Amino acid sequence: MSLVGFSTLYQMADQMSSPIPVVAAGGADRTVLEAMSIAQRRGWISPILVGRVAEIRTLAADLDIDLTDFGLVDSIDPAIDAVAEVRAGRALALMKGQIATPELMRAILQRDSGLRTGRSICQVVLMEIPRDKRRFLLSDTGITIQPSLEQKQDILRSLVDVASVLRSESFADLPRIAVMSATEKSTESMPDTLDAVELARRNREGEISGCVVQGPLSFDLAYAEDAGEKKRIEGEVVGAAEGMLFPNLLSANLTVKAIMYTADCRFGGVLCGTSSPVVFMSRADSTETRLNSLALTVRMVSAANLAVTESPRFC
Numbered sequence: 001m002s003l004v005g006f007s008t009l010y011q012m013a014d015q016m017s018s019p020i021p022v023v024a025a026g027g028a029d030r031t032v033l034e035a036m037s038i039a040q041r042r043g044w045i046s047p048i049l050v051g052r053v054a055e056i057r058t059l060a061a062d063l064d065i066d067l068t069d070f071g072l073v074d075s076i077d078p079a080i081d082a083v084a085e086v087r088a089g090r091a092l093a094l095m096k097g098q099i100a101t102p103e104l105m106r107a108i109l110q111r112d113s114g115l116r117t118g119r120s121i122c123q124v125v126l127m128e129i130p131r132d133k134r135r136f137l138l139s140d141t142g143i144t145i146q147p148s149l150e151q152k153q154d155i156l157r158s159l160v161d162v163a164s165v166l167r168s169e170s171f172a173d174l175p176r177i178a179v180m181s182a183t184e185k186s187t188e189s190m191p192d193t194l195d196a197v198e199l200a201r202r203n204r205e206g207e208i209s210g211c212v213v214q215g216p217l218s219f220d221l222a223y224a225e226d227a228g229e230k231k232r233i234e235g236e237v238v239g240a241a242e243g244m245l246f247p248n249l250l251s252a253n254l255t256v257k258a259i260m261y262t263a264d265c266r267f268g269g270v271l272c273g274t275s276s277p278v279v280f281m282s283r284a285d286s287t288e289t290r291l292n293s294l295a296l297t298v299r300m301v302s303a304a305n306l307a308v309t310e311s312p313r314f315c
Contacts, residue, residue, distance in 0.1 A: 002173075003135040003166045003242055005128045006266050009295040012302070013044040020301050021090060022279070022294070023048040025082035025104055026097030027072075028055040030063060035290035036095070037065045044298050047071065048091055050078040051098070079107035083114060086276050092305075093297050095279040095290075105143075108274060120144060120154035121273035123280055124162050125256050126296055128266040134223065137162055137243040141252040141269065142280060149195050152179075152245060153208060156199060158272035159243035160211045165303045166296075167242075178222035178241035179215025180251070184233055186216060192247035199245075212236050215245075219255065268292030270300065277301060 004012075019040070024032050027049030033056075036047040048071035049056050060067050071090075075081040079099055085091040094115070096104055108115045123142030128135045140147065140155050147155060156177055163175035179196035186193040196215030203213035214237035220227035225239030246252035259265055268289060271278035277300050279293045 002168055002175075003126070003137070003163065004168055005135050006126075006268065006292050006295060009166075009292075009299050010042075013039075013295050013298045014042055016043065016298070016302060019043055019046045020092050020298050021046040021048060021071075022093045022095055022297070023050060023071075023073075023082045023085040023091035024095040024097040025050055025078045025107075026099035027051040027078070028059050029098035030059065031285065031287045031290050032095065032097040033060055033063055033065050034287040035294060036070075038287075038291055039294050039298075040069060044294060048073065048082075048085055049097075050075050050082040050085065052076070079104045080110075080113075083107045083110070086115060087113065091276075092301050093277045093279065094274075095294070096281065101142075108271075108278065115274040115276060115278070117273060117275050119158070119273040120147065120151040121271060122155045122158055123269050124158055124272050125267055125269040126162070126166070126292075127256070127259060129259075129263055130266075131264055135166075136223075136241055137166075138252060138256050139243070139245060139272075140249060141246075141256045143249070143271070145249045147248065149198060152195055152199060152247075153202070154273065156208065156211075156213065156243075156245050159245060162270075162272065162300070163242050164210070165300055173212075175211045175242050176237040176240055177211050177213045177243040177245060178217045178237050179213060180219065180222060180244050180246045181216035182218060184217055184221055184231070192216070195247070211243075214238070217241070219244075266292060268294075268296045270297050 022045045028051050039045045040047050050073040053072050053074040122140035124139045125141050181193050186197045193216040200213045202208045214235045222241035228238035271280040277297045279297050
């Protein structure tokens, strides 16, 4: 497998020389407190919790979580104040806590005080399925409802950025990205297939670099090598996709949640296209998922800060 999995991400985070400051918007949440407490004890992060401090302290006491080494910011507007912690440099990553997605996104998208970069913002999920020895990225699973061709190109670049950070050192080949659809044939009746053909063309001609793009591909062709053999479809990405770019939010979200709830898998997600990574999972997700997402985010921040010839860069 060319992408490292969560066990390796945990080991990498355990070996960091210093923790990374992470701020949670809406800290009065069990899974947030549990995941950040575990990550803090392991030396991954220096946690900052934003929200009603009295509520946070009460919940932490109920969970027997010691807040001595946590930063606490009392706030009636935790989204705005958590984003402010990142902009001020007191945090290098943001976590979505007990807060509604629209509220957090409004704070992130503020033109003068948010985390916009000019890139399309998307959620990238790392999925690991041990049974099949497969690890791959999926996007956009959480933000852009119906991305345009140019937005898809931005999302594709975010997939490549994350894949590059997660690639095993033994793999020298370029990240393989599948542009997903319900069919492997282009047709005017399915405009997303035409977008897939165009993205693949841009990749072949060097307009999109640093990866190998193939599409349109159905999920079976992107995931399973034997599907390509049966359908007589060839290509570097067939059966070996490290990143899957979906045509819209509906298809991406349904796919990732179907895998989450029916397969033996591990997963975690992060927002890309922001000036700093955002741990962006559902409020229904487990402590383990939040911890996985923190391990992924910590790796991204650590990799960016290790860059020698350029300032820290996030997908």
